[in-house]
Amino acid sequence: MSTATQTNVDSFRTETRDWLEANCPQSMRTPVKDFKDYFWGGVNPTFHSEDQKIWFERMKDKGWTVPRWPTELGGAGLSKVEYKVLKEEMDKLGCRTPLFSFGIHMLGPALLGFGNDEQKMKHLPAIAKGEVWWCQGYSEPGAGSDLANIQTSAEDKGDHYLVNGQKVWTSYADYADKIFCLVRTDKNAPKHSGISFLLIDMKAEGVSTRPIKLISGSSPFCETFFDNVKVPKENLVGVENEGWTIAKYLLTHERSMIGNVAKMDKTLDEYAVESIGLEGDLLADPVNRIKTAQWLIDEAAFNFTLERAMDEAKAGTPPGAKSSFFKYYGTEMNKRRFELMMSTGGFDNLVWGEEYDEGKTPRDFCRTKANSIEGGTSEVQLNIISKHILGLPKK
Numbered sequence: 001m002s003t004a005t006q007t008n009v010d011s012f013r014t015e016t017r018d019w020l021e022a023n024c025p026q027s028m029r030t031p032v033k034d035f036k037d038y039f040w041g042g043v044n045p046t047f048h049s050e051d052q053k054i055w056f057e058r059m060k061d062k063g064w065t066v067p068r069w070p071t072e073l074g075g076a077g078l079s080k081v082e083y084k085v086l087k088e089e090m091d092k093l094g095c096r097t098p099l100f101s102f103g104i105h106m107l108g109p110a111l112l113g114f115g116n117d118e119q120k121m122k123h124l125p126a127i128a129k130g131e132v133w134w135c136q137g138y139s140e141p142g143a144g145s146d147l148a149n150i151q152t153s154a155e156d157k158g159d160h161y162l163v164n165g166q167k168v169w170t171s172y173a174d175y176a177d178k179i180f181c182l183v184r185t186d187k188n189a190p191k192h193s194g195i196s197f198l199l200i201d202m203k204a205e206g207v208s209t210r211p212i213k214l215i216s217g218s219s220p221f222c223e224t225f226f227d228n229v230k231v232p233k234e235n236l237v238g239v240e241n242e243g244w245t246i247a248k249y250l251l252t253h254e255r256s257m258i259g260n261v262a263k264m265d266k267t268l269d270e271y272a273v274e275s276i277g278l279e280g281d282l283l284a285d286p287v288n289r290i291k292t293a294q295w296l297i298d299e300a301a302f303n304f305t306l307e308r309a310m311d312e313a314k315a316g317t318p319p320g321a322k323s324s325f326f327k328y329y330g331t332e333m334n335k336r337r338f339e340l341m342m343s344t345g346g347f348d349n350l351v352w353g354e355e356y357d358e359g360k361t362p363r364d365f366c367r368t369k370a371n372s373i374e375g376g377t378s379e380v381q382l383n384i385i386s387k388h389i390l391g392l393p394k395k
């Protein structure tokens with residue numbers, strides 16, 4: 001890097017740090033505990049605190065809800081280096097993501113890659129400004145791991161498609177304003193070839209949702225039904241019957257998002273020391289000591305590998321099938337972290353009562369099990385890794 005470029009990066013870092021320090025409310029610098037700690041956007045947005053609103057508005061005005069998107073699409077047009085600096089400085093202060101949405105992490109990249117100009121101008125600024133809540137209509141009762149088996153149909157009716165079918169596990173469909181969907185537009189084509197990528201308004205006549213209640217007590221996802229839903233032709237993204245390419249591209253972004261091992265308010269060793277105590281300088285339980293140390297080593301190695309992949313992406317090599325590796329390892333590591341926390345926490349972690357932080361740790365422990373299912377299961381990621389990265393024979 002030239003001296004002039006380094007000077008620019010240094011001054012960007014200083015400005016960013018100062019701005020974050022001055023503009024990020026203290027309560028937005030604490031770790032996210034649950035769904036409510038994120039602002040999800042939407043036509044009728046819900047802010048869970050005044051600070052959440054202030055933080056979102058300020059970041060939105062700077063284009064920092066989607067820092068890398070072009071300014072005309074609501075972003076800040078940051079370079080990869082500037083984006084990395086922004087992320088590092090936000091991490092140092094513990095700043096929360098100001099807007100969390102499937103629009104940013106899934107649909108946005110797909111539209112940037114495959115949408116036409118009208119679709120980009122219509123949808124991307126609205127996503128950046130948190131004006132629309134998007135949900136994902138991929139899975140169906142007979143199409144999870146075998147996603148290309150989707151049966152929801154979109155029949156060509158001239159100026160519109162007529163959509164019929166059912167999706168399942170649609171996260172937050174009951175809150176969402178719109179859904180990006182995989183639909184079958186050619187029933188006679190081989191299964192990967194007859195799929196299209198369609199944008200559907202959740203308020204359209206014939207769309208309904210039914211929340212599914214989980215073991216954790218919450219209902220984060222729904223069954224979604226389409227009963228003779230008319231969808232304008234302009235809502236087709238990319239080419240009819242070639243939606244599978246978009247579907248896979250979007251999944252690489254989804255998997256990268258899920259594979260991130262979130263930072264918590266305490267590191268695993270701090271948690272273990274608090275729960276078990278020390279014997280001299282060492283964690284009192286030798287078995288747990290080894291497992292905790294191993295997890296921390298694995299976490300460091302994982303973060304270095306992620307960093308390397310990000311540098312490769314900067315040099316123009318997209319992650320592609322490697323996103324399956326990060327998804328697999330990140331989610332399995334997160335499960336291992338919570339298993340350790342459950343075993344170090346002892347009796348306190350078996351209680352779901354209010355005096356025990358409403359059972360936060362056991363609930364989070366249960367939730368980690370879903371990490372290695374959502375966005376494609378661990379087994380499916382291993383299949384992709386063996387085929388596309390290791391080049392192993394299929395059978």
Ligand SMILES: Cc1cc2nc3c(=O)[nH]c(=O)nc-3n(C[C@H](O)[C@H](O)[C@H](O)COP(=O)(O)OP(=O)(O)OC[C@H]3O[C@@H](n4cnc5c(N)ncnc54)[C@H](O)[C@@H]3O)c2cc1C
Pocket residue numbers: 135136137138139140141143144145146168169170171172221370371373374375376377378379380383
């Ligand atoms: C928290 C959560 C949120 C979700 N949100 C959404 C959402 O918003 N939108 C959406 O569309 N979907 C969503 N999903 C659905 C998710 O994508 C599917 O659950 C996932 O793809 C697995 O599909 P399935 O549940 O049908 O399991 P199945 O495909 O039936 O798999 C069952 C088991 O068989 C194994 N298996 C299947 N095929 C193979 C194979 N070829 N080789 C080895 N093992 C195999 C799987 O690994 C798994 O263990 C969500 C899921 C979860 C858990």
